[in-house]
Amino acid sequence: MNDTATIDARVADLRIDGERLWQSLMALARIGATPLGGVRRIALTDLDRQGRDRVVEWFRGAGLEVRVDPIGNIFGRRRARNSRLPPIVAGSHIDTQPSGGKFDGNYGVLAALEVVRTLNDRNVETEAPIEVAVWTNEEGTRFTPVMMGSGVYAGVFPLAEVLPRTDLDGRAVGEELRRIGYAGTAPTGTPIGAYFEAHIEQGPILEDTGRTIGVVTGALGQRWYDVTITGMNAHAGPTPMRLRKDALLAASRLVGEVNRIALEFAPDGRGTVGFMQVSPNSRNVVPGEVKFAVDFRNATDDSLAGMDARLRTACEGIARETNVQAAVAQAVYFAPCHFDPACVGAVRDATARLGYAHMDIVSGAGHDAVYVARVAPTAMIFVPCKDGISHNEIEDAAPADLAAGCNVLAQAMLARAGAIC
Amino acid sequence: MNDTATIDARVADLRIDGERLWQSLMALARIGATPLGGVRRIALTDLDRQGRDRVVEWFRGAGLEVRVDPIGNIFGRRRARNSRLPPIVAGSHIDTQPSGGKFDGNYGVLAALEVVRTLNDRNVETEAPIEVAVWTNEEGTRFTPVMMGSGVYAGVFPLAEVLPRTDLDGRAVGEELRRIGYAGTAPTGTPIGAYFEAHIEQGPILEDTGRTIGVVTGALGQRWYDVTITGMNAHAGPTPMRLRKDALLAASRLVGEVNRIALEFAPDGRGTVGFMQVSPNSRNVVPGEVKFAVDFRNATDDSLAGMDARLRTACEGIARETNVQAAVAQAVYFAPCHFDPACVGAVRDATARLGYAHMDIVSGAGHDAVYVARVAPTAMIFVPCKDGISHNEIEDAAPADLAAGCNVLAQAMLARAGAIC
Numbered sequence: 001m002n003d004t005a006t007i008d009a010r011v012a013d014l015r016i017d018g019e020r021l022w023q024s025l026m027a028l029a030r031i032g033a034t035p036l037g038g039v040r041r042i043a044l045t046d047l048d049r050q051g052r053d054r055v056v057e058w059f060r061g062a063g064l065e066v067r068v069d070p071i072g073n074i075f076g077r078r079r080a081r082n083s084r085l086p087p088i089v090a091g092s093h094i095d096t097q098p099s100g101g102k103f104d105g106n107y108g109v110l111a112a113l114e115v116v117r118t119l120n121d122r123n124v125e126t127e128a129p130i131e132v133a134v135w136t137n138e139e140g141t142r143f144t145p146v147m148m149g150s151g152v153y154a155g156v157f158p159l160a161e162v163l164p165r166t167d168l169d170g171r172a173v174g175e176e177l178r179r180i181g182y183a184g185t186a187p188t189g190t191p192i193g194a195y196f197e198a199h200i201e202q203g204p205i206l207e208d209t210g211r212t213i214g215v216v217t218g219a220l221g222q223r224w225y226d227v228t229i230t231g232m233n234a235h236a237g238p239t240p241m242r243l244r245k246d247a248l249l250a251a252s253r254l255v256g257e258v259n260r261i262a263l264e265f266a267p268d269g270r271g272t273v274g275f276m277q278v279s280p281n282s283r284n285v286v287p288g289e290v291k292f293a294v295d296f297r298n299a300t301d302d303s304l305a306g307m308d309a310r311l312r313t314a315c316e317g318i319a320r321e322t323n324v325q326a327a328v329a330q331a332v333y334f335a336p337c338h339f340d341p342a343c344v345g346a347v348r349d350a351t352a353r354l355g356y357a358h359m360d361i362v363s364g365a366g367h368d369a370v371y372v373a374r375v376a377p378t379a380m381i382f383v384p385c386k387d388g389i390s391h392n393e394i395e396d397a398a399p400a401d402l403a404a405g406c407n408v409l410a411q412a413m414l415a416r417a418g419a420i421c
Numbered sequence: 422m423n424d425t426a427t428i429d430a431r432v433a434d435l436r437i438d439g440e441r442l443w444q445s446l447m448a449l450a451r452i453g454a455t456p457l458g459g460v461r462r463i464a465l466t467d468l469d470r471q472g473r474d475r476v477v478e479w480f481r482g483a484g485l486e487v488r489v490d491p492i493g494n495i496f497g498r499r500r501a502r503n504s505r506l507p508p509i510v511a512g513s514h515i516d517t518q519p520s521g522g523k524f525d526g527n528y529g530v531l532a533a534l535e536v537v538r539t540l541n542d543r544n545v546e547t548e549a550p551i552e553v554a555v556w557t558n559e560e561g562t563r564f565t566p567v568m569m570g571s572g573v574y575a576g577v578f579p580l581a582e583v584l585p586r587t588d589l590d591g592r593a594v595g596e597e598l599r600r601i602g603y604a605g606t607a608p609t610g611t612p613i614g615a616y617f618e619a620h621i622e623q624g625p626i627l628e629d630t631g632r633t634i635g636v637v638t639g640a641l642g643q644r645w646y647d648v649t650i651t652g653m654n655a656h657a658g659p660t661p662m663r664l665r666k667d668a669l670l671a672a673s674r675l676v677g678e679v680n681r682i683a684l685e686f687a688p689d690g691r692g693t694v695g696f697m698q699v700s701p702n703s704r705n706v707v708p709g710e711v712k713f714a715v716d717f718r719n720a721t722d723d724s725l726a727g728m729d730a731r732l733r734t735a736c737e738g739i740a741r742e743t744n745v746q747a748a749v750a751q752a753v754y755f756a757p758c759h760f761d762p763a764c765v766g767a768v769r770d771a772t773a774r775l776g777y778a779h780m781d782i783v784s785g786a787g788h789d790a791v792y793v794a795r796v797a798p799t800a801m802i803f804v805p806c807k808d809g810i811s812h813n814e815i816e817d818a819a820p821a822d823l824a825a826g827c828n829v830l831a832q833a834m835l836a837r838a839g840a841i842c
Contacts, residue, residue: 203659220658224704236693236716237641237785238624239809241683248694252676259670262662272657273669275704276697283645283696283714285812293704295657364658388660 011419012353014122016410018403021114025402028054028094028110029102038393039102043095043137043148044072044173049180051094055109055134062116064132068184070159071152072136072177075186078116080129081420086193088126088417089376090115090409091133092368093149098141101395103200103385103402109134111198111406115413127418128193135368136182142167150368153188154375192376194343194416197369198405199380200397204388205361212404214361214382215348219370220268220297221304221336227254227315231324233280233288244286248278250322251290257314258294261307268299268362269307299336299362337363337370340377343416347379350411356404379412381405432840433774435543437831439824442535446823449475449515449531450523459814460523464516464558464569465493465594470601472515476530476555483537485553489605491580492573493557493598496607499537501550502841507614509547509838510797511536511830512554513789514570519562522816524621524806524823530555532619532827536834548839549614556789557603563588571789574609575796613797615764615837618790619826620801621818625809626782633825635782635803636769640791641689641718642725642757648675648736652745654701654709665707669699671743672711678735679715682728689720689783690728720757720783758784758791761798764837768800771832777825800833802826 031051032041041047052074059066064076077087092108112132119130135153140146143165151157163174177183201207206214231245255273262271275293296307312328319326351358361382363370369380383405386396452472453462462468477495480487485497498508513529533553540551556574561567564586572578584595598604622628627635652666676694683692696714717728733749740747772779782803784791790801804826807817 201659202656203661204655204664205659205661208664222658233813234625234809235623235786235811236691236695237643237718237787238622238626238811239691239785240624240626241680241687241691243625243629243809246680246693248676248697249680252673252694255669255673256677259662259667266662270657270660270662272667272705272707273673274657274699274706274708275702276669276699277702278695278697281696281698284693284716285695286693287695295705297658364660365656366658388655388664390656390659392654 010122011124011414014118014124014410016114016118016403016406018399020117021110021402021406022399024058024110024113025102025106028106032096034099034393036393038395039096039100040098041094041096042098042142043139044142044176044180046180048095049182052134052182055094058113059132062113062120064116067186068182069153069186069188070184071149071162071188072182072184073149073153073188074134076132078119078130081125081127083129085128086191087129087131088194088413089131089133089192090196090198090413091135092197092199093135093138095137095139097139097391099393101390101392103395103397104202104390105138107200107402108198111409114406115410118410125420126414127420130413130417138368143173147366147368147371150371154371155189156371156374159188189375192372195369195372195376195378196343196409196412197367197380198409199367199382200385200390201382201388202365202385202390206382206384207388209359210357211359212356212383212401213351213358213408215344215351215358216339216363216380216382217344217360218299218339219337219363219366220270220299221301222332222334223296223304223308223330224332225294225311226329226331227292227294228327229290229324231288234286236284236286239286245323246286247290247324248287250318250324250326251276251292253318254314257318258311261310265298265303265307269303270297270364271307297364301336334366337373339373339379343377343379346412346415347381347408350408350415354407354411356408381408431543432545432835435539435545435831437535437539437824437827439820439827441538442531442823442827443820445479445531445534446523446527449527453517455520455814457814459816460517460521461519462515462517463519463563464560465563465597465601467601469516470603473555473603476515479534480553483534483541485537488607489603490574490607490609491605492570492583492609493603493605494570494574494609495555497553499540499551502546502548504550506549507612508550508552509615509834510552510554510613511617511619511834512556513618513620514556514559516558516560518560518812520814522811522813524816524818525623525811526559528621528823529619532830535827536831539831546841547835548841551834551838559789564594568787568789568792571792575792576610577792577795580609610796613793616790616793616797616799617764617768617830617833618788618801619830620788620803621806621811622803622809623786623806623811627803627805628809630780631778632780633777633804633822634772634779634829636765636772636779637760637784637801637803638765638781639720639760640758640784640787641691641720642722643753643755644717644725644729644751645753646715646732647750647752648713648715649748650711650745652709655707657705657707660707666744667707668711668745669708671739671745671747672697672713674739675735678739679732682731686719686724686728690724691718691785692728718785722757755787758794760794760800764798764800767833767836768802768829771829771836775828775832777829802829
């Protein structure tokens, strides 16, 4: 029997095995490896099955009890002193973008596995069970909605609505789950004591500011819009400037406004026009129609509402000035997400104790943690990725940073699970 | 024998038959007629052959002697007092855009034919011969370059370079000319005493200002550019505004600059971005590359050079401000064209005598007359088209305006050819 001081010291000194974590990442990346060093392992394909089988094999090798729920989420549970306590869960996803990288998602799953392996090595028992989660179809590139598995788990999407969803070839989620052997029967939506997700940042902030760890306090809300500008096709030569109804001129001014609005709603405001379609798109014809998409993000609903109002005013004003029609339709709304202060605190405290350069950060992208946060206390840990690049075969991250994030994950989980031996 | 005063009075009273002109236009428009009321009669197709055969039949019916040159230009010559004088020529083209209208080109040919028919009706003889010209492949939609027939005639393109040009199916100009029976042997590039071309304006100025006749003093010069903006693809969510290299933001500012530059170089300046291609064109990805085209037009080389300099300065400045690369390549240059003052004067005088509301105008588009002007004294006559719309099946023009333009053409041609009976 150990006294508390001894336990605390052993926990404080506990470090994961960065080399083993890296080797696991590289091994999993070989399943669906692409010539450019990336990974293509799309949800519910044969390659996804191979990836899942490999992870499950590793889970069992680490002594975890594996269960699969009806949407294919995989949970590996570690024995604990008090098995009736809700588990302390960490994980992410192993499906990838069509041209994805080795780290997005995979890191969160394998960092959680590495925590378990480390606890096993050191014979650390916990009061509450620790679980590793693999959420189904986070990327949503084959089947929508994105973040499907965590969304079903959190009750955002009813299972019965998601299972019949089909891909472009007409194959359904439920059918593909059965085919690859991951249509499980374990109950979904069971209580979680706390959820942690380690992830590459997928942005450039940590790298730009020289920090190792991002203490993620939440995720930006999102409002997406479809805008259609209708002017009048006209010959570029014979049509004087003052008689034009140039849809691209109007659209271009709005691109500038989207950028200006994002800057006005700093520091978390983001405004992007990523998609634009010009018609008839002929070099000597004044464009009669332009369609484009607006992606607004911010940390609060108030700021998103302010950005929305500014966009609509800008559309009206610019349409009037340029003699065109502008139609604005909101296409998507995700509410801002605020993670659990106690879980975020556990991450921040662990980071500080470990001595890593860190900062609070808000996730600009969606993650499984955003849905899990609706039903359980949640936080995330970001580590830098090279040049902020993700969803790309050249996605890269430094082994030392990945190890650091995993050490933070271990400390935060233990703080919540209660190390007892 | 008539004295000069009588001749002058008879010429002054001479009016073309507007109804006959309209019926000819409608008859020719049935060859290649489209469901929406337009015409699709692409150069050197079977429909072009049918159109040419019809026009040649009309030429012969009007007593014209028909010859065809090696690029397929058709000339119908009317007997004159002095057949050794270079002819006074009027014409245009009968090939159309894929979704073209009834008037573009066809009007210039059939107005010239109507002048001949009217002179025949009134037994008016001329000192110099009058000719009607049909230039091959003005539109250039199947075979480039555009304005092919008049360009070969004027020595802009060597015949030997143009005949092997192929369409998308690999068929060559020379082969298609032979196939449709219009690979002629008459010499090309023979001297022309004066050339007049009547045409719909293809722009909105005459309609907007309530004028019937545009006295065309020349054609705008053109500089076309291909611009490539290179930034960096990035996630719309996790990438803060200040760390972006947004190619579409830069391109959009340049669209605004193109418009501003055209307004600065008023009254003839035109600036158009008609083509834009965004990559990867995904709604939640900051665009890493945008390609777009710039079309600048103006009446003088100095003003085009000024616009060119402003564009390059704007590209450099905006690229620097937005942290992207901008590459500007000039793709096309057409020099400004100034028509012959005496021919323009003949059109202006005729219009004034006939009492039509008129204005001087510069053509924003290219026409066969622009090439012919390189080798012969030339002028053009514009008439309004509905809403300024052309290169469109809904292209339309009022019979009274078409008749007015034809009356001006008749008077201008007679002024140059010398009415003698």
